[in-house]
Amino acid sequence: MGKGVRVGMFLVAxxxxxxxxxxxxxxSQKELLEVxxxxxxxxxxxxxxxxxxxxxxxxxVDIYKQPAFDHPALKSHTIQMSPSFNLLNRIKTNxxxxxxxxxxxxxxxxxxxxxxxxxxxxxxxLFRARSFESYGRKNQxxxxxxxxxxxxxxxxxxxxxxxENVSLSYxxxxxxxxxxxxxxxxxxxxxxxxxxxYSSGQIWLRNGPPNFYESVESGWVVNPIVxxxxxxxxxxxxxxxxxxxxxxxxxxxxGFVQTSHxxxxxxxxxxxxxxxxxxxxxxxxxxxxxxxxxxxxxxxxINVGYWPGEFFSLLNRNALYVMFGGEVYSPRIRKTPHTxxxxxxxxxxxxxxxxxxxxxxxxxxxxxxxxxxxxWIYAGTDEEYxxxxxxxxxxxxxxxxxxxxxxxxxxxx
Ligand SMILES: *[C@@H]1O[C@H](CO)[C@@H](O)[C@H](O)[C@H]1NC(C)=O
Ligand SMILES: *[C@@H]1O[C@H](CO)[C@@H](O)[C@H](O)[C@H]1NC(C)=O
Ligand SMILES: *[C@@H]1O[C@H](CO)[C@@H](O)[C@H](O)[C@H]1NC(C)=O
Ligand SMILES: *[C@@H]1O[C@H](CO)[C@@H](O)[C@H](O)[C@H]1NC(C)=O
Numbered sequence: 001m002g003k004g005v006r007v008g009m010f011l012v013a014x015x016x017x018x019x020x021x022x023x024x025x026x027x028s029q030k031e032l033l034e035v036x037x038x039x040x041x042x043x044x045x046x047x048x049x050x051x052x053x054x055x056x057x058x059x060x061v062d063i064y065k066q067p068a069f070d071h072p073a074l075k076s077h078t079i080q081m082s083p084s085f086n087l088l089n090r091i092k093t094n095x096x097x098x099x100x101x102x103x104x105x106x107x108x109x110x111x112x113x114x115x116x117x118x119x120x121x122x123x124x125x126l127f128r129a130r131s132f133e134s135y136g137r138k139n140q141x142x143x144x145x146x147x148x149x150x151x152x153x154x155x156x157x158x159x160x161x162x163x164e165n166v167s168l169s170y171x172x173x174x175x176x177x178x179x180x181x182x183x184x185x186x187x188x189x190x191x192x193x194x195x196x197x198y199s200s201g202q203i204w205l206r207n208g209p210p211n212f213y214e215s216v217e218s219g220w221v222v223n224p225i226v227x228x229x230x231x232x233x234x235x236x237x238x239x240x241x242x243x244x245x246x247x248x249x250x251x252x253x254x255g256f257v258q259t260s261h262x263x264x265x266x267x268x269x270x271x272x273x274x275x276x277x278x279x280x281x282x283x284x285x286x287x288x289x290x291x292x293x294x295x296x297x298x299x300x301x302i303n304v305g306y307w308p309g310e311f312f313s314l315l316n317r318n319a320l321y322v323m324f325g326g327e328v329y330s331p332r333i334r335k336t337p338h339t340x341x342x343x344x345x346x347x348x349x350x351x352x353x354x355x356x357x358x359x360x361x362x363x364x365x366x367x368x369x370x371x372x373x374x375x376w377i378y379a380g381t382d383e384e385y386x387x388x389x390x391x392x393x394x395x396x397x398x399x400x401x402x403x404x405x406x407x408x409x410x411x412x413x
Contacts, residue, residue: 035123036123039121041070043059047112050108052267052268053108054104054229055229057120058117058118058120058264060116062114063114067254067255073311074257074308077257077310081259083287083289084289084291085369101280105267107270111262116259116260117267119250128225136252137239140166142162142211143161143163160210166329167330167343168323168327168328169326169349169381172323174320174376176366176375178205178318178366179318179365179366180287182286182287183324183360184283185283185284186273186345186360187269187272188272190344193330198222198327198329200327201220202284204217208242213239214314215247216237216297216315217235217236218236220233220235232268234265234299250265257294259303263299263300283299286298288316294308322374324401338407340406344404345404352402356403358400359401360401362374362401386412
């Protein structure tokens with residue numbers, strides 16, 4: 001054995017001992033132990049584990065041992081197995097127009113009743129977080145910190161304020177007390193410039209001032225910061241303080257109470273739409289149970305679970321405004337060079353069906369507890385030369401919303 005080879009082997013052994021993080025950084029033994037300690041708390045002992053073909057491990061965990069019960073406010077929480085009212089007139093979507101698809105892991109197994117499928121947190125997931133405390137949480141702060149007002153900014157849009165390092169294209173509705181929102185969201189796999197960014201297609205329901213809002217959100221996201229890869233995944237997100245210190249994606253922190261044994265938060269979809277090819281969508285509904293004050297999340301008509309009303313002080317009565325659209329997070333937003341990360345499909349909304357990302361069958365709910373098309377809507381965008389929003393009222397029975405764009409381009413250098 002040559003000297004060089006032995007030195008090489010020694011170095012490799014040292015690197016293994018030290019533990020090498022996902023991005024090549026050498027992690028100390030102390031950090032590694034801390035990550036393992038946190039994973040032991042985060043990952044509950046499974047009754048069964050399913051290896052998904054995309055590399056995820058899905059643990060079937062006893063419903064009464066789920067992460068939510070680690071939250072101090074939920075120590076003696078009684079799980080509500082189903083909402084106290086039935087959703088009236090759920091929109092039956094035209095299945096032939098675009099196909100609805102399940103999650104990839106479901107091809108290799110199912111979780112028994114009495115358990116919930118949880119995407120297992122891995123060492124790399126925690127090492128990628130900017131701190132262990134902020135694992136799974138969005139990095140958000142309102143751009144102009146002097147804005148602590150609900151004074152209209154433009155076109156009577158009262159509540160939405162741009163966030164630091166975030167670019168949004170949205171359809172916004174306000175003016176009522178909203179207790180629900182629903183839509184079919186077209187599934188795409190947008191290109192990301194780098195792994196410190198994310199891009200989503202989603203619904204937001206919010207209440208509170210711009211720099212201290214409460215929010216529940218769901219849709220699809222490509223988010224290597226949280227998931228370590230660039231698959232299009234189903235996500236749920238919440239915060240009670242504009243992501244300062246509460247809330248997270250999926251079950252990466254105690255909060256969301258899951259009831260479904262069929263759908264896993266953070267799991268990837270089995271297929272995404274192709275330009276001029278097959279189109280896929282997922283139907284998302286979020287609604288407040290007026291009796292228990294829990295915010296329920298539904299995917300494809302299946303109740304996934306809820307965020308307990310205890311977490312909120314305003315949102316447990318109603319949302320002040322609802323948004324549908326796309327969000328790109330990047331440290332290269334409103335900068336030159338701008339990020340080339342795509343929003344939606346990466347195409348401008350003018351591309352319409354089979355090219356741009358759509359949101360259809362848009363519904364909101366007030367205290368009448370039935371779905372209706374919003375009365376007042378406004379299509380807006382943070383950086384119109386990089387990403388755009390367009391409400392299409394032309395040839396269809398009801399307005400459809402298209403959003404997205406390429407990010408960096410000659411008009412958005
Ligand atoms: C469903 O969509 C197909 C294709 O776009 C269309 O031909 C058909 O008329 C639609 N059906 C209904 C009930 O809207
Ligand atoms: C997140 O925000 C904090 C400041 O709030 C900043 O220090 C940090 O660099 C940000 N992280 C990323 C990945 O942008
Ligand atoms: C913002 O306004 C709210 C009430 O309008 C107030 O409670 C809060 O302290 C204000 N925050 C800041 C940072 O000024
Ligand atoms: C935004 O990005 C810049 C780098 O461009 C970073 O320094 C800052 O901490 C980020 N802030 C947030 C809230 O993500």
